[in-house]
Amino acid sequence: MDMAAESGVLKQHLIDPEICIRCNTCEATCPVQAITHDSRNYVVDAAKCNLCMACIPPCPTGSIDNWRTMPIVRAYSVEEQLTWDSLPAELTTDELAASGVAADAEPAVEPVAPSLPAAVSGETAFSSAQYGTTLPPWSAAHAYTNLYGPKAADKSVTATVVGNVRVTEVGKQYDTHHIVLDFGAMPFPVLEGQSIGVVPPGVDEQGRAHHARQYSIASPRNGERPGYNNVSLTIKRVLEDHSGKPVRGVASNYMCDLQVGDKVQVIGPFGSSFLMPNHPKSHIVMICTGTGSAPMRAMTEWRRRLRASGKFEGGKLMLFFGARTKEELPYFGPLQSLPKDFIDINLAFSRTPASPKRYVQDLMRERAADLAPLLADPNAYFYVCGLKAMEEGVVLALRDIAKQAGLDWDTIGTALKKNGRLHLETY
Ligand SMILES: Cc1cc2nc3c(=O)[nH]c(=O)nc-3n(C[C@H](O)[C@H](O)[C@H](O)COP(=O)(O)OP(=O)(O)OC[C@H]3O[C@@H](n4cnc5c(N)ncnc54)[C@H](O)[C@@H]3O)c2cc1C
Ligand code: SF4
Ligand code: SF4
Missing domain, CATH: 2.40.30.10 (Translation factors)
Structure with missing residues (x-):
């Protein structure tokens, strides 16, 4: 952060440890690596944070949205924040004055407007997180959030x-x-x-x-x-x-x-963005590993119930699901009984004895002819959930599939992000 010394005061960005659920979303989102954590707390390094606000909308709890006016010389260090169980109070006018800060002093750096990450416009190295959206599909139902939590009326x-x-x-x-x-x-x-x-x-x-x-x-x-x-x-x-x-x-x-x-x-x-589209003929592409299958099971089952009701015409459902072996793949049995005209299932196993290692991104590349039209279709939504390690490979596969089909990745990548069409949740 450029702590302009003239004013001697800064607007310090802090995370509320009482509300934070340690989900890592902010750390994955921050374009300048200003957020770090230990086994207990997530904290913001004031020397790196440029107040770009990119981390604010994706935070599921609102714990990221805390600010304190601080004399630059007294800014809370990363080490200090890591020891906190709750946020410190705002400094009083007297305390600020004692540090030589006038009551009407303006913070040295004001927040800047959120902007699309540079990678979307192709200026910097590839980073999968920068293509992930923080917006729900336009037709998603309204999600209730934070009804129970440390600071809600009903704690749990x-x-x-x-x-x-x-x-x-x-x-x-x-x-x-x-x-x-x-x-x-x-x-x-x-x-x-x-x-x-x-x-x-x-x-x-x-x-x-x-x-x-x-x-x-x-x-x-x-x-x-x-x-x-x-x-x-x-x-x-x-x-x-x-x-x-x-x-x-x-x-x-x-x-x-x-x-x-x-x-x-x-x-x-x-969570208010990793939500499924509700409009007829909308397509859903689900890419997951291990327990990342949980939201995919939820979406699949909702579409299955809608189909059974006969009152909803869904689009395509494609599932790319990876595990080490079929024995380790959650819900392997029930998945096999879903009708082929309802869901297109692609399973990748990376540790099956005597078989080559296959990952979800390998299967995606094999199905490029089916995925490319979906990338270009505004009614198709992509969901990625599971191991952190899969995220980059999956988004790179989407990029390569788009490019090989003659699509402009900058345009597609921007549309996926801006229109709530590429959802990344890895942990
Ligand atoms: C958005 C989101 C959704 C999640 N959804 C699920 C879900 O549906 N199912 C699910 O099982 N988990 C899910 N998790 C992970 C879950 O929140 C916990 O982190 C996980 O269960 C480990 O918690 P723990 O208390 O058992 O381990 P801890 O006591 O917190 O950690 C013990 C040690 O294990 C390491 N560790 C933590 N998680 C893992 C892991 N997954 N694999 C290997 N080592 C690990 C830690 O770094 C630490 O060193 C999700 C996480 C996020 C952020
Ligand atoms: S405001 Fe921007 S720079 Fe600061 S922690 Fe959040 S994402 Fe990082
Ligand atoms: S995104 Fe919000 S809840 Fe998740 S670790 Fe960051 S501050 Fe905590």
Whole structure:
């Protein structure tokens, strides 16, 4: 940040640790890498943040939208912010005056208007995150968000576990569960593509209450069991960290071990852009790995129910789904029973013995002839969810498919972003 010394005061961008659900969206969005995190907090480096505002709309909780007028010499450091459990109060006029800041002093840097990232106009290196939209499809239903949370009137809602079954083959190390939560008489309206936060009981190593973990909803808007006030989740038991070191993930193990009848504290719902189009003949292309299948299951099931009602004419549904082996692919069995004229399923396995490794982007390239017209079609919406590592390869595959079909990627990439057509949610 260019901290113009004349005024001696800056508008410091801060994240509220009480509301933040540590979803990483802001860090993935920030074009200048001003956001960083440790195992506890997400924080903004005042020396890097240029107040471009790109991180504000995608934040599911609003925790990113906090500002403090600070004397430049007293700006909160990254190290200091990482220790916070709550935001500090605004400095009083007296405190500002004691630091030599006049009451009417203007912050040195004002926010600049949000603009399309440079990569969309082709000026810098390829970055998948810059093509992801923060807008819902124009025909998406209205999403309710943040009905329950640390700062909402109702802090959390108690849900009851009404189902918990394993959806990957028993005996394999990869253990994923389909968990159904019922909210009883508490209102909890959701849409496909939204997520909830689960608050694990107990405290962390520092004795602080565990922060909520986010899980995508795997059921359609009218419930896993239609007509009941319930949602389903697809949760992978985390037994090793991203580098393969053994760990016991707090929330995922808590959830996978729950018994029917147990109570769970839930916040949310979250998310107002990763939503499905509702207009007739709209096409949906779903690209996922592992538990990234949860929102895809929700969207597919909603379209299946609409089709069964005979009152809605959907467009194409294409699914590209990757896992190491078929035994590790959640919902492998039920997927096989979906009619071929309803959904076009493409499965990629990267660790099947005696078979070459195949990833979702390999399958996408094989289906380029079908994907290129959809890229050019304003009624086609693309959803990517799953491992962070897949995101770049998938968006690069979309770019190459467009280019090979003679389409102008700058135009297509800009349209995907501006028209709420390319949704990226990787973690
Ligand atoms: C938008 C969003 C949607 C999500 N949806 C789902 C979902 O539908 N299903 C689901 O299972 N998870 C989902 N997650 C991930 C989930 O929120 C948790 O991060 C995950 O369950 C691990 O939490 P934990 O408390 O078990 O592990 P923690 O105790 O938080 O972490 C333990 C260690 O494991 C590492 N770790 C964290 N997550 C993973 C992982 N996935 N694989 C390997 N190592 C990991 C951490 O870095 C840490 O070192 C989603 C995350 C986001 C941001
Ligand atoms: S306002 Fe812009 S520069 Fe600052 S943290 Fe957000 S995205 Fe990054
Ligand atoms: S909740 Fe908002 S501030 Fe917290 S990590 Fe997610 S995007 Fe960032």
